[in-house]
Amino acid sequence: MLFNLDKKITEAIDDAASKSLWLYHINAGSCNGCDIEIVAALTPRYDAERLGCKLTGSPRQADIVLVSGPVTLQSRDRLIRTLAQVPEPYCLVTVGSCPCSGNVFKGSYAICGPVDKYRHVDVSVAGCTPKPEAIMAGIAQAAAILKEKRRGMHE
Amino acid sequence: MAKLPYLGTALTNLFRKPVTIAFPAGEAPAAQPAYRGRIAFDASKCINCGMCERVCAPSCMTRVAKPLEGGEPGDQEITFTFDMTSCTFCGMCADFCAKKAITLTEDYMMTGIIAEDFLVTGKVIKKAPPKPKFTPEQLAAMKAAAEAKKKAAEAAKAAAQQA
Amino acid sequence: MTFIQTILNILLLPGLAFTLIASIWLAGVDRVLVARMQRRVGPSLLQPLYDVLKCLGKETIIPRKANEKVFLLAPVVGLASVLVTAMFLPVGGVSALKVNSDMVVILYLLTLASVTLIVGASASGSPFAGVGLSREMVAMISYELPLVLVMLTVGRVCGKGLATFSLSTVTAYQAANGPLLLNPVLWPAAIAMLFVIPCEVGQHPFDIDEAETEICEGVLAEYSGRPLAQFKMMHNVKMYVMSGLFCAMFLNISTGFILADILIYCVACTLVTFVSMSVPHAVTARFRVEQVFKFYWTVVTGCAALSLILVWIGL
Numbered sequence: 001m002l003f004n005l006d007k008k009i010t011e012a013i014d015d016a017a018s019k020s021l022w023l024y025h026i027n028a029g030s031c032n033g034c035d036i037e038i039v040a041a042l043t044p045r046y047d048a049e050r051l052g053c054k055l056t057g058s059p060r061q062a063d064i065v066l067v068s069g070p071v072t073l074q075s076r077d078r079l080i081r082t083l084a085q086v087p088e089p090y091c092l093v094t095v096g097s098c099p100c101s102g103n104v105f106k107g108s109y110a111i112c113g114p115v116d117k118y119r120h121v122d123v124s125v126a127g128c129t130p131k132p133e134a135i136m137a138g139i140a141q142a143a144a145i146l147k148e149k150r151r152g153m154h155e
Numbered sequence: 156m157a158k159l160p161y162l163g164t165a166l167t168n169l170f171r172k173p174v175t176i177a178f179p180a181g182e183a184p185a186a187q188p189a190y191r192g193r194i195a196f197d198a199s200k201c202i203n204c205g206m207c208e209r210v211c212a213p214s215c216m217t218r219v220a221k222p223l224e225g226g227e228p229g230d231q232e233i234t235f236t237f238d239m240t241s242c243t244f245c246g247m248c249a250d251f252c253a254k255k256a257i258t259l260t261e262d263y264m265m266t267g268i269i270a271e272d273f274l275v276t277g278k279v280i281k282k283a284p285p286k287p288k289f290t291p292e293q294l295a296a297m298k299a300a301a302e303a304k305k306k307a308a309e310a311a312k313a314a315a316q317q318a
Numbered sequence: 319m320t321f322i323q324t325i326l327n328i329l330l331l332p333g334l335a336f337t338l339i340a341s342i343w344l345a346g347v348d349r350v351l352v353a354r355m356q357r358r359v360g361p362s363l364l365q366p367l368y369d370v371l372k373c374l375g376k377e378t379i380i381p382r383k384a385n386e387k388v389f390l391l392a393p394v395v396g397l398a399s400v401l402v403t404a405m406f407l408p409v410g411g412v413s414a415l416k417v418n419s420d421m422v423v424i425l426y427l428l429t430l431a432s433v434t435l436i437v438g439a440s441a442s443g444s445p446f447a448g449v450g451l452s453r454e455m456v457a458m459i460s461y462e463l464p465l466v467l468v469m470l471t472v473g474r475v476c477g478k479g480l481a482t483f484s485l486s487t488v489t490a491y492q493a494a495n496g497p498l499l500l501n502p503v504l505w506p507a508a509i510a511m512l513f514v515i516p517c518e519v520g521q522h523p524f525d526i527d528e529a530e531t532e533i534c535e536g537v538l539a540e541y542s543g544r545p546l547a548q549f550k551m552m553h554n555v556k557m558y559v560m561s562g563l564f565c566a567m568f569l570n571i572s573t574g575f576i577l578a579d580i581l582i583y584c585v586a587c588t589l590v591t592f593v594s595m596s597v598p599h600a601v602t603a604r605f606r607v608e609q610v611f612k613f614y615w616t617v618v619t620g621c622a623a624l625s626l627i628l629v630w631i632g633l
Contacts, residue, residue: 016371019362047175047358049349052365057530058446060379060542063372087377087542097213100240100273104213126239126265126273127192133183138266140179145268150375161601165355175359 010154017063017089018147020052021139024062024086028079028115030069033129034096038066041132041139048136051143059085064142066135070098070105071113083119089149091122091142095135100124183264191244191259194237198277200256203233207248207257215241216248220281229283239265239273324414331580332409337401340584341551341558342367344591348521348557348599351592355600366554370547378543383443392438393541393548396431400555403427407562408489410579411572419483421469424563428518431552432458435527435537438549442540450536453607454527460614461517464510467622471507472498472567474629485566492570499568507625508568513618515560515594517610520553522599526607561590 025038041048042055056062059082071079083092092115097103099115106113115121122145125138176184186192208216215238223230249257267273289297327333345366353360362368380386403424405414417423436454439447473481475498476491488498498504517524528536538549565586572579605613 013371013375016368017375020365020368020372022369044174044356044358045176046178047173047353047360049353049361050175050359051179052361052368055530057532057534058539060540061373061535061538061546063376085379087379089376097240097242101213101215101238103241104243106213106241122268124240124267124273126242126267127263128243130265131186131263133178134264134266136179137183137264141266141268153375159601162597165597165600168355168357169351171357173354173359174357 014147014150017150018143021063021143021146022054022056022061023048023064023066023139024056024059025066025068026079026082028067028069028075028099028113029072029111030096030098034068034098037129037132037135038068038095041135043132046132046136048139051136051139053139059083060087062086062090063146064091064093064139066093066095067099067115068095070102070111071115071118073110073112076112076118079115080118089146089153091146091149092119093123093125093138093142094121095125095138096130097126097128100126103128186261186263188261190261190263191246192261192263193239193259193265194242194248194275195258195260196235196237196275196277197256197258198235198279200254201235201277201279202254202256203279203281204253206251206253207235210247210251212245212247213241213243215239215243223280226280227283231281231283233279233281235277235279237275238270239275240270327412327414328405331414332407332412333405333414334401336409337404337555337558340562340587341554343584344557344561344587345554347588348591348596351596352600355596366550370551370554373542373547373550374544376543376546378545379540381443381540384540385441385443388437388441389540390545392434392441393545393552396434396438397548397552397555399427399430399434400552400559403431403559404555404562406485407559408485408566408570409562409583410576411489411493412576413486416486420485421473421483421488424485424559425466425469428556428559429458429462431556432518434552435549438541438545439537439539444540446534446539447537449533450527450529450539453529453533454537456607456611457517457520457524457527460611461514461618464614464618464622465514465518467619467626468507468511468514468567471504471622471626471629474626475501475504488567489570489572493572497569497571503628504568504625506621508564510618510622510625511564511568512590512594513614513621515564515590516598517614518560519556519595521557521595523602523605524598524610526605526610529604557591557595558587561587561594564590564594 025035027035040046042053065083065086067079069075094100094115098105099113102111102113105111123138123142125134127134178184205218208218217236219234220231223232244259246259249259265273329335342364346363349365350360350363380389406420406424407413432454436451439451470481472488473483476482476488482488492498499508520528528538538546541549565583569586571582
């Protein structure tokens, strides 16, 4: 094509995949500690919008899915159903210790975690609760993965 | 008519410097003093008492013992593994550690892609206790010999009295 | 020659290319200004472009319950209708398309854009979209009346005894007599128009149809990938169209040099975006549905009607 225009557009789209990150937050039985820190990452002091982050309300528009909480019995099916509705390419980021391991709740009859039993987790952010800086570092790491995933879609 | 209390603030903010920290581009700010972050484990101080494992609520640490290669028979290599994705950072292990081998650092930047990114490990070598000089059989034989000697002595004493 | 000029007008200067660049610029400036008003650094100026490009690169999911054809066609029609609306806006005195009563055409095309949102939402078969579309309808009947009243007022002022619906007449009148914003009788109408802009665009305090925290993005709940990119682009272009419409109706300053005129137009558009969209976004929380309805049918319609009465009794 003219001046390799199609290639340039594809490259621009790949590039945009790591610059526009819409976050969708799933609370899988979290104590609200991590949820507050996620919101804190969007406040003026930390300003995750510099990375292109924006909270969306619909999983259909999500690029990065943030999961917090130890995946309780009640939230397990909802978590799986919601993750199935996210269009590719997307990144699954777990926030806090609970979704990675179950934390102090592990071994309980009401806990079905960790999350990686059900879906591949791209980036984990540890901490109880993680500081907003750590969440932003995790999001930045996920952005790089997202770009690779987008490249993998057309190669 | 509705009031707009933040209008003045918003308009003056246009001409002020943003309060945003430089973090993703620049250095990450230091945590507050006495922040409980990633665990640091000094294996040289550890005496393998196992108290940390007992007080840990989420049981985030594992202790694996295996025979030490190239050591005396009975020597053990004990691996402590602290899984940061499982830790609640309560600090109980550090409080209960008699030798202060466990400390909680101020490093809070714990992100990773695989499980190994979150592990803090340390190896402690547990020497087998020193070997006794005599085997139990030798000890028994020695004891028997001592008793026989004592008996012989008593018998000699009794014979002397009779005479 | 005129044919080639028309084609160039449609494709380049007041037409497609200019519209797309201006809409990305306005949407980016809006986001940066809102961030600065909240003492944040904010995203880059090209953020709306990145958002649209990213959406283009994502998988398009069509829900099982959706009517596929309508679901995919609604955003195309919506984007096309706002792009055509932008053709009627005079940039530096030149507009790509001209008809006798282009204000009526603009009014209908803008309504069409909102209707495509409603149609697309109803075709997606999601209950959240259902709530969103009913809210969008409420927003539509809220802002349509003051918008028509403002247009009538401006038309009456420029129409020499009759109400004109031609934007070129309005701009010609302003070129001769100075911008209409200098006329104190029209100030209530201008204020009403400034309030109509964010509601028509669906900007933050009036985005009751897309309330992401209450009804999961509302009308856009089921959209992903390419159709979502079209709707997002429609939103950006609508931003430009509405601020451009305000500039054409109230702030048309002509110096005689076409380049200077275009520059003044761009600056005026940015200013209107700042005043009507960024400031309310930064200082207010989202309105409730009935609050929007009440506010528009009392305060905004009142302002517009006041100007209309003053103009029609001949002040």
